[in-house]
Every structure is written in C-alpha cells, then in structure tokens.
Amino acid sequence: MIEVDHLWKSYDDADDALESAAVCDLSFTVEPGEIFGLLGPNGAGKTTTLRILATMLQPTRGTVRVGGHDVRYQPAAVRRSIGFVSNNTAVYDRMTAWETVEYFGRLYGMKRQQLHRRMEQLFAELQMESFQGVPGGKMSTGMRQKVSIARALVHDPPVLVFDEPTLGLDVLAARALLEIIDRLRAQGKCILFSTHIMREVEKLCDRVAILHHGRLLAEGTVSSLSYRFDRSDFEDVFFYLIDQADQSRADTAEYSVG
Numbered sequence: 279m280i281e282v283d284h285l286w287k288s289y290d291d292a293d294d295a296l297e298s299a300a301v302c303d304l305s306f307t308v309e310p311g312e313i314f315g316l317l318g319p320n321g322a323g324k325t326t327t328l329r330i331l332a333t334m335l336q337p338t339r340g341t342v343r344v345g346g347h348d349v350r351y352q353p354a355a356v357r358r359s360i361g362f363v364s365n366n367t368a369v370y371d372r373m374t375a376w377e378t379v380e381y382f383g384r385l386y387g388m389k390r391q392q393l394h395r396r397m398e399q400l401f402a403e404l405q406m407e408s409f410q411g412v413p414g415g416k417m418s419t420g421m422r423q424k425v426s427i428a429r430a431l432v433h434d435p436p437v438l439v440f441d442e443p444t445l446g447l448d449v450l451a452a453r454a455l456l457e458i459i460d461r462l463r464a465q466g467k468c469i470l471f472s473t474h475i476m477r478e479v480e481k482l483c484d485r486v487a488i489l490h491h492g493r494l495l496a497e498g499t500v501s502s503l504s505y506r507f508d509r510s511d512f513e514d515v516f517f518y519l520i521d522q523a524d525q526s527r528a529d530t531a532e533y534s535v536g
C-alpha cells in the first residue's frame with residue numbers, strides 16, 4: 279500500500295548535493311492493517327519523507343507509491359488515497375469543527391449527502407459531537423487535533439500518515455490519539471507514524487524503521503531488533519544504533535580530512 283524505493287531528497291537544488299541530503303536511499307513498505315513507525319531524533323528526515331508521501335514535496339531520486347499511485351506522476355490519485363495528520367495542522371479560528379471538516383470533504387469532491395453521513399459517523403467515532411459547533415479559536419489542543427484527524431479521514435483514505443501526532447498534547451489527549459490510531463489499524467488502514475518517543479513505538483507499531491541523518495539504520499519488529507542487537511531494552515537498541523552511526527560518520531570525516 280505504501281512503497282518507498284531508494285528515495286533521496288535533497289533540499290539543495292544543485293542535484294549533486296546528495297551527501298548532505300535530508301533523506302538518503304530510503305526503502306520500506308507498509309501493508310494494510312499495519313502500523314509502521316519511523317523513529318528518529320530531530321532532523322532525521324521523518325517529516326521530509328512523510329511530506330513526499332503526501333505529495334507536498336517532490337522526491338529528488340527514487341520512487342514512492344501510495345495505493346499503487348506514483349507521487350510524482352499521479353499526485354491527485356495519491357491525495358485521494360492518503361490522509362495526512364501533523365501536530366501543527368491549521369484549524370481556522372472562525373470555522374467550527376463541523377464547518378472545517380465539511381470544507382475539506384467538499385475539496386475532495388464529496389457529494390453533500392454522502393459527506394454528511396460520513397461526518398456523522400466520524401464525529402461519533404472520534405467523540406467530537408460535543409464540540410462540533412465550537413470555532414477553532416475556542417478549541418483546546420486536543421480538540422484541534424481531533425479536527426485535523428477528522429479532516430484527514432473524511433474521504434475515507436486507505437492510507438494514513440501521522441507526523442509526530444502527539445507532540446504538544448497532554449497525556450490524556452495523547453493516549454486517546456494512540457487509541458484512535460489503534461482502531462484505524464483494526465479497520466484495515468495502512469498507517470505510517472513518525473515519532474521520537476520510544477514508548478509510542480513499543481506500544482503501537484507492528485514494525486519500526488530507525489532513521490538518523492536521513493539514513494535507515496535498521497528495520498523490523500521491536501522484538502526482532504532487540505534480539506538482533508542483543509539488548510533487551512528497545513531504548514538501548516536505539517541509542518546503540520545512533521551511537522554507532524555517529525562514530526562511523528566521525529571516522530569518515532577524520533579520514534577525509536586526514
């Protein structure tokens with residue numbers, strides 16, 4: 279459902295700047311009914327990767343397909359297949375929860391009746407009925423986050439992408455959000471989820487890719503990675519891999535200077 283094949287992204291238009299690329303030769307796939315975690319520290323390339331999937335950025339090299347559609351050549355079909363949730367999705371101050379979601383449903387070309395039926399179902403599922411008439415300017419952070427989820431789900435896409443969705447939420451709202459993601463998996467959605475929080479990965483993800491300086495350091499289930507790197511604590515696996523990668527970068531730098 280998601281296929282990322284030798285993806286490179288450089289923000290530098292000089293195409294040869296691949297050594298300093300934000301994403302370097304990244305490949306992975308995600309299936310329906312699966313939650314795949316992209317785990318990495320700040321600057322690892324998570325947002326860049328997710329934005330390419332959502333057609334908000336162009337890849338420099340490599341192929342990315344969402345629901346079989348190429349992000350480069352079939353961006354409209356990709357956008358119909360995907361819902362994107364980040365932690366800073368704009369919710370308009372003067373539009374109510376209901377109006378905001380309705381607006382995005384219309385943008386996707388949904389017919390009025392079908393849209394309203396879908397919205398009633400979504401507002402019930404996400405427990406948004408109590409604030410459907412509240413304008414963005416008066417919403418709590420948790421409410422805003424639910425609106426941005428509803429807005430990403432309104433066209434019922436098979437693929438959902440969450441970019442550090444719990445950032446800035448209080449513990450209860452964060453927990454509620456993880457439960458929503460878990461239910462979406464049960465509905466068979468294909469879910470890609472980025473975070474720098476290890477516990478979220480351990481709790482939620484079927485498989486995880488560890489990303490650092492744009493490179494994939496390891497990929498697998500949490501337990502397979504613990505086994506492979508012989509550390510019972512997943513956090514130790516993470517820091518071990520980051521440390522090793524930093525050391526080998528330092529060695530390379532020293533070598534090229536010397």
Ligand SMILES: Nc1ncnc2c1ncn2[C@@H]1O[C@H](COP(=O)(O)OP(=O)(O)O)[C@@H](O)[C@H]1O
Nearest residue numbers: 289299300318319320321322323324325326327
């Ligand atoms: N718009 C941009 N222009 C130039 N460089 C960028 C831009 N966005 C991100 N970067 C760089 O790309 C790298 C990866 O960033 P990002 O994808 O945001 O990582 P993450 O989401 O994992 O924190 C970083 O080195 C960052 O500075």
Ligand SMILES: [Mg+2]
Nearest residue numbers: 324325326442
């Ligand atoms: Mg980011």
